[in-house]
Amino acid sequence: MFRNRIVLAALLLAGTLASSVSAVAPAKVYQIVIDRVAFEDAPTGIKVGDTIEWFNKDIVDHTSTAKNGAWDVTIPKQKKVRVVLTKAGVIDYYCRFHPNMTSQIVIKK
């Protein structure tokens, strides 16, 4: 009896968790290509919890460096690097190696 109640409670809890998770849009992965020494424009609709994957198709290494310090990653040539976005805002970012490469990501709550 007692055991059944625990199982039931666990099931209920699991159900609640599952429904609360499904109510929130699942996190997405957006790819931004780097080619010919430029960042591709960021897609719209990016939200907190989503992931950006930079794909550096260039002949040299680059960085993605947020001006507000939110992230700073090196993306070696011909490699992909991911960053999970944790805060909302309009973030300007650039490449530390080639500061003439600049772009912006709008992250919504």
Next chain:
Amino acid sequence: MFRSISAVMAVLSVSFVTAFAQGGAKPTDPQIAHIAYTAGQIDIEAGKQAIKMSKNKEVIAFAENMVKDHTAVNKLALDLCKKLGVTPEDNDTSKSLSKAAAAKQAELAKLTGAAFDKAYMDNEVAYHKTVNGALDTLLIPSSSNAELKALLQQGLTIFKGHQQHAEHTASMIK
């Protein structure tokens, strides 16, 4: 110090222009390939010297990036020459670039600490400015092969980034 850098740069700028201005001669693709490759090698050597001599984290990071980027671009340039059957041809511009670079290297070798860092970074700013100017106004317009032209254009965008990176790093040295 600033005056001597300006003097070297003046000589460089003049050599880029005058070497080909006589008789309206344009550099040929084999000559352009040689000049671009030489200019890259010079910056690789300067970077190696800075990595060895500097103790400034920012300066070393900049120098390491110069070695990496110019090595990557020069490798592509050599691969392209091979593919196109172009043999890079030595010329007066390449020679004067190398000569000026050797003089600068000797001058920098006498310096240490912040004096070295400042002289190296100032020279990187001026050098990239000069070479980028030459690429923009002489080498790219004169190149006849489309693939060579495209590689030089991509190189120029990268090197313009280096110039900004150099200006930023130079501004941080006291």
